[in-house]
Amino acid sequence: MVSLWKKFAVALFAMALAFTAAAQQHGDKEYQPSVGQEGRDVIWVPTPNELIAKMLDMTKVTANDIVYDLGSGDGRTVIAAAKRGAQAVGVEFNPDMVALSNRSAKREGVTDKARFIQGDIFQTDFSKATVITLYLLPSLNLKLRPTILDMRPGTRVASHAFNMGEWEPDETAQVDGRTAYYWMVPAKVAGTWRVEGVGDLALKQEFQKIQGTLGGKPIINATLRGETIAFAADGRNYSGRVNGDRIEGSVSGAASGKWTAARTR
Ligand SMILES: C[S@@+](CC[C@H](N)C(=O)[O-])C[C@H]1O[C@@H](n2cnc3c(N)ncnc32)[C@H](O)[C@@H]1O
Structure with a gap:
């Protein structure tokens, strides 16, 4: 009988401990927020x-x-x-x-x-x-x-x-x-750029997706990752860094070296 009561007491104690642990899962002695509590524009739910x-x-x-x-x-x-x-x-x-x-x-x-x-x-x-x-x-x-x-x-x-x-x-x-x-966050590249010694680079942009033409011919494999732009055109692979209204980078393939572009529109 005694041992049954003892087991019951131990179980009760364990439950109380679990309950306390759950209650103290978030917050400290001074403040315990509750998951789902109101926030200015959205409730509070913590990220695991x-x-x-x-x-x-x-x-x-x-x-x-x-x-x-x-x-x-x-x-x-x-x-x-x-x-x-x-x-x-x-x-x-x-x-x-x-x-x-x-x-x-x-x-x-x-x-x-x-x-x-x-x-x-x-x-x-x-x-x-x-x-x-x-x-x-x-x-x-x-x-x-x-x-x-x-x-x-x-x-x-x-x-x-x-x-x-x-x-x-x-x-x-x-x-x-x-x-x-x-x-x-992608650089803003939409517009027309004059690529020195090559021609006009016309770019359309939807967020990080870009397409366009260089010297009137479509560019291919165009990517924009932050300020890094890359594309291929006319057998050349262009990669460069966009800095406001300028792009500077390198070109490889049919011809190699540096390239620069300035935004004209
Ligand atoms: C879903 S919780 C995310 C909390 C935390 N970023 C995480 O991931 O654990 C959203 C939090 O944004 C707060 N919040 C809601 N609207 C807000 C606002 N306009 N300006 C500042 N905080 C805001 C809430 O009080 C809440 O703490």
Whole structure:
């Protein structure tokens, strides 16, 4: 009889422990957020750490980066990026989540790298970011899209669960049934360029997809990755770096050497 009661008591204790652990799964002694709690434009649901690692891998975060997590929740993505040596910034509307994030950053020893701004992502300047991470909503991604596309070419973006509409991802990955999307902000190349000694390069662009003509003949295998452009025309392979209204690069194949282009329209 005694042993039955003992077993019951042990089971009760285990349940209480499990319940406490579940309750404390998120947050700290001062504040425990609940998954699904209201947020400014979207509720709080945390990204699992394994997926955060994948998103930081996809965006190749290093100590040279400035990472912004837009809608940073409990700060976990920012702290993970800071642990990779990046300067990492979270923008979060909920002040309790910001305070919690700051305490977590302190506990994790990354206060020199991780910082949190209490504010609205649509009112905050994140133009210095080299990497952006998101877990928002499709409509919010679309609202952010024009701002992101105006960022420095080569800026990398990762989004948990939600895409960017017609701006197709450069890469997708699955972790435990969840999807992460990856994009690199393309340079703006649409228009006409004068390629020195060759002729006009006319380019049409839809996000990272480009097509066009060089000297009136279609270019083939055209790619645009950030500021790096490549295509083939007339038996030559062109690759180059777009810098505003200039392109400089090298050409190989039927003829080899350097090439430059200047935007005329
Ligand atoms: C789905 S959670 C993602 C949290 C975190 N990025 C992650 O992946 O674990 C979205 C977060 O965005 C915050 N949020 C919603 N609208 C916001 C806004 N306009 N400005 C700043 N934060 C916002 C919410 O409070 C919530 O913490």
